[in-house]
Amino acid sequence: MPAKMNALQQGFIRCHDCGYLVKKINQQSFCPRCDSQLHERRPHSLQRSTALLLSSFFLYIPANIFPIMTVNQFGTGDAHTIAGGIVELIDSGMIPIGLLVFVASILVPTSKLIGISLLLLSVHFRWQINARRWTMMYRVIAFVGRWSMLDIFMISILVDLVNFSGVQIIAGPAAIAFAAVVILTMFAAENFDPRLLWDK
Amino acid sequence: MNSTGFDACPECDLLINLAQPKIGEKVHCPRCGLLLSQPRKQNIERTFALSIAGFILFFPANLLPMVGISLLGNANTGILMSGVISLFDQNMWPVAVVVFLASILFPLVHISLSLLISGHLYFNRPNRYLVLWMRWMQHLDEWVMLEVYMLSIIVACVKLMAIAPLKFGWGLYAFIALIVITTLLTSTLDKQLFWRRIEQLRKDNRHAS
Known part of the structure; x- marks a missing residue:
């Protein structure tokens, strides 16, 4: 052999x-x-992955500019975007938790979008010198993707628990967009066939 | 792996000719470094035992109150399903569906499938659906997000503790136990062994009939 x-x-x-x-x-x-x-090889790997990735790029914009949740306190509403919620956590001294949420809801999705784009480009342009490094990157992307759901689950918990006559937390439109980004990028990673990185 | 003794790396497609590794050994792909196989002892028995435990724990984890909060003289308690319902009530049904699938339905289906498969293999019972169950279980692997949910509970509790006293219920302890079990289950399950045993059962069944 x-x-x-x-x-x-x-x-x-x-x-x-x-x-x-x-x-x-x-x-x-x-x-x-x-x-x-x-x-x-995975059928239509590149086409599917690219399509899913482009959709998540577009949804990433509303996910970050619209409020992800609103805190209603005795008639006055206080809307938070993803970034706003993290800033508030850090301001109130919860730095480790703030960093955790930053990693899960900003760092991971952003680097995933960039990472999958790079993988697709490297297959398209046959950058094969670093196939091993690209494969490692693919593995990291496929592993960390699900952890971005952190924010979505947290909203489900907060919305449920903080539901009193005077104080309420309402989920915002960005939650839908963000959940879609996480799921679409997970599908994009799943549809990408890393063996294409090694094909001559 | 097939009868020729050759194997291909699932991530870089390197053709490999390796002897069957012994229990406790780790085999990595020489080209891309992927962990190819790591046989463990009594894998079917362990998977069966863990599946039973997980299946039983699923119910208290979902039905008993997890976290309670009291504010302004009112008290609220939450479980997994009440979060889904609250989102649904706020017209956030796409998010509600995602949370329901990833934290309730998929974990239940996953643990049930693992119970069914390991049970059939443990008792050497052939079943023509084994292949189908195994395939579904593999597809669900990535979409069972209990450990992510656990981290969300921690973050949400840290946020809420600043404004109101919290109370932790038995549901939360059952949920933590369930996560330990499902994590052990998915990380130790030897899929290659399961597929080989399923193939063996099919062959035996064909000879017997």
Whole structure:
């Protein structure tokens, strides 16, 4: 066996669901072990990933300029954007928690959008010198994506608990946009096939 | 892995010819560094036991009050579902649906599937749906977000403690236990072993009939 060969070049397809390695024979398209359809690479990986990424770029704007929640206190409303909520946490001395929310709702989504864009560009322009580094980045992106849901769950808790006749917390329109950004980028990462980084 | 002994890395597609690793060994892809396999001892038995525990804990974690707050002489308590309902009442149904799926429905389906699969493998019972269950469970892996929810509870509580006294209920303790169980479950489950055992059961069943 020649060193460092891609399985596909040797005529093998790995089943995406169960990991079974199948020798490619003409048009055999189902896995003999789990019956799922075989694909050499994720179908339409780049197109799907790009489409999902572009949608999340657009939704990222309303997610950051509209209020994510409003605190109603005896008739006066106080609207917070994502960034505003973090500033308020830090101002009131809760610095570690403020940093945590900053990482989950600003740093992670932003670097995810940039990271997936870079991955798509690196496949498109075949920047293969750093394939290993790109793969590592893909792994980090796929791992941290879900943690951005922190803000959304927190709103669900706050809205539920702070619901008194005088004081109420109301979820704002940015919550919908932000949840959509998190989910769409998760799908974008899931649809990206890192093996494309290694294909010659 | 197949009968030829070859394997391909799922993330860089390197063709690898490796011996089956022993229990406790870790195998990384020599090219991209991905952890390929890490067999553990008695994986099916452990998964089965953890699934039973998780399935039982799911109910107190969802039904008992988690956090209570009192303000201006009024008191409120919250559970997972009441947060979803509050969002729904504020016409935030897209967010309500997302929270419901990621924190209630998907965790329940995931733990049930893991219970069904490991139970069938533990008792050597073939079932034609095993493949389907296994596939669903793998797809759900990423969308079970209990540990993220836990972090949200911590952040929300720190925020609220500044304005009002909080009370923690049994639901919260059950929820913490559930997170420990699901995290252990997903991080130790040896998917390759499960698929091999499912294949074996299918073959045995075919020979028997």
